[in-house]
Amino acid sequence: MSDLIQNIDQVAAEYASKSPREILKLALSEFDNIAISFSGAEDVALIELAKSLKLNFKVFTLDTGRLHPETYRFIDRVRVHYDIDIETLFPHAADVEALVRKKGLFSFYEDGHKECCSIRKVAPLKRKLGGLDAWITGQRKDQSPGTRSEVPVVQIDEGNSDERRKLVKFNPLANWTSKEVWDYLTISEAPYNELHEKGFISIGCEPCTRPVLPGQHEREGRWWWEESTQKECGLHPGKK
Template identity: 65%
Template sequence: MSQEHFNVEQFAAEYAGKSPQQILQLALEHFDDLWLSFSGADDIVVLDMAWKINPDIRVFTLDTGRLHPETYRFLEQVRKHYDIRIEVLSPDHQALEAYVAEKGLFDFYENGHGECCGIRKIAPLRRKLSGVDAWITGQRKDQSPTRTNVPVIEVDSAFSTPERSLIKFNPLANYTSEDVWNYIRMLEIPYNSLHERGFVSIGCEPCTRPVLPNQHEREGRWWWEEATQKECGLHGGNLIAKT
């Protein structure tokens, strides 16, 4: 199904208060070319929910080349636990080599994370999403100031084109961090071992650190930058919506 036959506003309003499983069921019923984005962090919950509805759920992940060793091991653990294929997306090697040759391996500390994320994350994701009808994320409203208005269903403003609209499902939008961890503990599903060391929001190794008690989870990401700009571009529509 395409966006033309899927009334986003109607379903977003109708499903705004429904459970993540109901939102996932809707997505799986309406779209054949549907993919779930899995980062190797607490979005294991949305993967677990989707897999229990459809074990053939299609999953991809972004390998930036700078992930923690624990994240790589966790991705392999998840692949075996659910007996699923995880499509691993990598950056364009020529673009990455040129960037590193010109600016080094840690340019983002001085000039912001935008260019590095653009090469390592956004370009591979854009390449992937250019050929699909809809995707599922683990975004939650409580994750950061840029995500407080995340709807459960939306037209993806960052990756849609004038010729083609991309539908984005955020089944966990109304979940809190407490909800996520209650689910993980209750159902004893796998989780990234970094969570046991104070890491809450997990991204690339140079740009992620543990948070202290009572710190917000996104304070451990790009800590040298202003809080309202802490999006790598995967969910750039959140920033657009706030400006």
């Protein structure tokens, strides 16, 4: 077990006020078997930062099969722009087929999004994380005040760890605001999802994402038919 894992609370306190670049440098220097989880604007900022560090890094993304066409084009633009490989993870076809056969294509409008997300997003992610020592996310504290306000810059991923294996999760952008992310992307001339020009802020699957109105929080566009405290898909679980 690495010294970082054994002293995770001390490291989290030490790096709590450091820049995303410093946190990312720690992550990529400490772990070889580590990857950046990519889906949106925050993750492009992480890739841009990682490129500037000139350290080796890997990137993966989840294809649920229900993404917007603009999102698929965005993923490929990022691949080409940074000249990187992006590993794409898919859900097991049999699990998707069983759900659709039993409940149809839009069951989440009736009984909540957790079952569909579990099959299309959480299960593929868990398979990937099972082969990593650490991963890097674009989580920000202000993304969802009800569920992410306490996100540390580095932590043990309790939801994906057990007594035999501790998975480390880095959240270098935890203290950044949406404005800071977009200021950085603008300065860097980084690619972004075309949907942002159409009022979308937080972007997920096509049936579960819509633009937000002026003054609405970004997560209001996700699973809008559910309570605000339910606006997580299970990719970032707490303790078991």
